[in-house]
Amino acid sequence: MHLSRRDFAKLSALGLAAQLAPQLNSSLGAQTMPASPDSGKVGYCLIGLGRISTLFAGGIQGTTNSRVTALVSGHPEKAAQWAEKYGVPRESIYNYENMDAIRDNKAVQAVYIGLPNSMHAEYTIRSAKAGKHVLCEKPMASTVPEAESMIAACDKAGVKLMIAYRCHYETTNLRAVQLIRNGALGKVQSIQSAFGFSCDPSDWRLKKALAGGGPLFDVGIYCLNACRYLTGEEPEHIAAYSSTDAGDPRFREVEENVAWVMRFPSGVVATCNTTYGSNMDGYFRVYGTKGWLEVNPAFSYDGLRLTAAYRQDDGKYIQLDEPNAEKIPYHFKLEANHFSQCVLENKTPKTTGEEGIRDMRYIREIYRSAGVKNGISEA
Amino acid sequence: MHLSRRDFAKLSALGLAAQLAPQLNSSLGAQTMPASPDSGKVGYCLIGLGRISTLFAGGIQGTTNSRVTALVSGHPEKAAQWAEKYGVPRESIYNYENMDAIRDNKAVQAVYIGLPNSMHAEYTIRSAKAGKHVLCEKPMASTVPEAESMIAACDKAGVKLMIAYRCHYETTNLRAVQLIRNGALGKVQSIQSAFGFSCDPSDWRLKKALAGGGPLFDVGIYCLNACRYLTGEEPEHIAAYSSTDAGDPRFREVEENVAWVMRFPSGVVATCNTTYGSNMDGYFRVYGTKGWLEVNPAFSYDGLRLTAAYRQDDGKYIQLDEPNAEKIPYHFKLEANHFSQCVLENKTPKTTGEEGIRDMRYIREIYRSAGVKNGISEA
Numbered sequence: 001m002h003l004s005r006r007d008f009a010k011l012s013a014l015g016l017a018a019q020l021a022p023q024l025n026s027s028l029g030a031q032t033m034p035a036s037p038d039s040g041k042v043g044y045c046l047i048g049l050g051r052i053s054t055l056f057a058g059g060i061q062g063t064t065n066s067r068v069t070a071l072v073s074g075h076p077e078k079a080a081q082w083a084e085k086y087g088v089p090r091e092s093i094y095n096y097e098n099m100d101a102i103r104d105n106k107a108v109q110a111v112y113i114g115l116p117n118s119m120h121a122e123y124t125i126r127s128a129k130a131g132k133h134v135l136c137e138k139p140m141a142s143t144v145p146e147a148e149s150m151i152a153a154c155d156k157a158g159v160k161l162m163i164a165y166r167c168h169y170e171t172t173n174l175r176a177v178q179l180i181r182n183g184a185l186g187k188v189q190s191i192q193s194a195f196g197f198s199c200d201p202s203d204w205r206l207k208k209a210l211a212g213g214g215p216l217f218d219v220g221i222y223c224l225n226a227c228r229y230l231t232g233e234e235p236e237h238i239a240a241y242s243s244t245d246a247g248d249p250r251f252r253e254v255e256e257n258v259a260w261v262m263r264f265p266s267g268v269v270a271t272c273n274t275t276y277g278s279n280m281d282g283y284f285r286v287y288g289t290k291g292w293l294e295v296n297p298a299f300s301y302d303g304l305r306l307t308a309a310y311r312q313d314d315g316k317y318i319q320l321d322e323p324n325a326e327k328i329p330y331h332f333k334l335e336a337n338h339f340s341q342c343v344l345e346n347k348t349p350k351t352t353g354e355e356g357i358r359d360m361r362y363i364r365e366i367y368r369s370a371g372v373k374n375g376i377s378e379a
Numbered sequence: 380m381h382l383s384r385r386d387f388a389k390l391s392a393l394g395l396a397a398q399l400a401p402q403l404n405s406s407l408g409a410q411t412m413p414a415s416p417d418s419g420k421v422g423y424c425l426i427g428l429g430r431i432s433t434l435f436a437g438g439i440q441g442t443t444n445s446r447v448t449a450l451v452s453g454h455p456e457k458a459a460q461w462a463e464k465y466g467v468p469r470e471s472i473y474n475y476e477n478m479d480a481i482r483d484n485k486a487v488q489a490v491y492i493g494l495p496n497s498m499h500a501e502y503t504i505r506s507a508k509a510g511k512h513v514l515c516e517k518p519m520a521s522t523v524p525e526a527e528s529m530i531a532a533c534d535k536a537g538v539k540l541m542i543a544y545r546c547h548y549e550t551t552n553l554r555a556v557q558l559i560r561n562g563a564l565g566k567v568q569s570i571q572s573a574f575g576f577s578c579d580p581s582d583w584r585l586k587k588a589l590a591g592g593g594p595l596f597d598v599g600i601y602c603l604n605a606c607r608y609l610t611g612e613e614p615e616h617i618a619a620y621s622s623t624d625a626g627d628p629r630f631r632e633v634e635e636n637v638a639w640v641m642r643f644p645s646g647v648v649a650t651c652n653t654t655y656g657s658n659m660d661g662y663f664r665v666y667g668t669k670g671w672l673e674v675n676p677a678f679s680y681d682g683l684r685l686t687a688a689y690r691q692d693d694g695k696y697i698q699l700d701e702p703n704a705e706k707i708p709y710h711f712k713l714e715a716n717h718f719s720q721c722v723l724e725n726k727t728p729k730t731t732g733e734e735g736i737r738d739m740r741y742i743r744e745i746y747r748s749a750g751v752k753n754g755i756s757e758a
Binding site for chain 1: 566623642
């Protein structure tokens, strides 16, 4: 068996490289195919080099199945710095005009889209057309139709689409879900969750054209999504109110506060709060017939902590206090690891585009209920 | 000046006794009017001798302006024990049939109604007709029309009506209100509050005919009322959901869970939760442009704790952690003290019947919104 580097990259994308790696390396021999530590790793092209991409790149470096192989940026100098840091060859630096050429870059199996929300759809679709798997930040898009077009494009291209809901991969959040699924809390009855922050006046999040919506879009989505993964259910009723300080120049384009209540089919009722007007702890608290659990903070990049108290069927009273000692960017490591596994083993990601579009629809419903006209385009 | 005991009691009810006490005692002389430590104290008839009345009686004992002077109970033996404990003469023990005779008991200026909710209206009205001031437990009544009839009866009789919203008198709750009013948090934007407990199957609270409603009526009202005293505003929009485990025999007559969201005129949005299905910390958390404060627990009889963090206009970052060392039943002491002051000084109580009926109307709105048919009679 003789394989070129290009052949190997193809196998890698097909998820066979990891499986075949030992025999490939042996048959290729040290000269034609050096036993590189990158063998079998999914190569990512990072699209957008902002803060979130820094975290994701750091996450990738913690994995054994992922690596940064290309960059897309509008700032050549910044891209050059990144290229040096991550060992990306000069020819694998793209800009927003020519990024479609990643199609021909065999070191790229997937893209990570860390752009402002309104750009998610365009770059997901262009990446899919280039034949690359797509890991796209949340919220998935600015509108539901955009999200639909992203799913359609990835389906048509036969590439995977994962929305970067990092809490689905993060250990403390998973521990909360596990406790609930194992029945520790008995029948779950209610959830309280909030997440917000005081937004800097210069933040792109305050620009409707870039952000798509306000705090509900950016951080409230964590509460919404948490209620869904904690219950394993979809909300069947949503009611919401919103308010915006008309005197605060930050909020000319997006809303300031949103509070909403949801009812799930099993009877779980949930209340959520989000804001760009004050620093609001990101947390959730779940109550059931046997006890409660809280994760606070729940959505931060590290320092998460689970506390719980519940009575077991044998009468024993359990109290948990589980701080998570993992450090930033471990969320991103776990997330990257999952998507790369899906790529390598041809599996469906846990948080697909369908998961993302559900939140988009609920967000639309929250904005509708609250009468927020600039919350999300109805189109 | 010569005054009989009856004259003195009249003065006491008019709020003049305290003021005149020294000269009265001197003019009456030791023989006709002994200088009793009870001079000038408001005499209370306790109606219903359950747990809450025990707490209130303990509260009275901590005051210098209140005393227990009569009892109404359906259990003669229990009443006799209470009479001995509080120094109530045998002739001042009444039952539910003959309690109207308190009219002629000059040692009684006020009643405290610690009965199940559905009995509040009847005993408030009978007490008013007997010419006694009324301190009635919350929730004020089972229905809005009942509450209206209570206010009308007290107005007609020219007696004061106070609803026993103890948190309006409790120091940590007042401290939270003070911080907010003083602008420590800046512009308040949102509130989260919850209160619930796992209700014992034998509790009268589960009987619609006695309780009038479920957890919203009994404990959710604390969250509702807190949102009102924290903002100093009335909610202009309310939306709610409720759920009840049909398989739980406790919830045949009242609801199990209620979650609701409110919007206040200034733009404050609030989310609240209540339940009889699990033990849910009673707390509130308030967010503003300059910081946040939390009282947790907020509604317990003691052990309250305020924490807060906010940035002052001079840039200084303030962090507060203020546990309340006062012990049960200090809430009731402060509450009794306030009502007695109002009686003695002919002032209007802070928490009038109008305050109580507002909550009744909002509760009705929450039940309507949530579609809880047995929540509160619409009549």
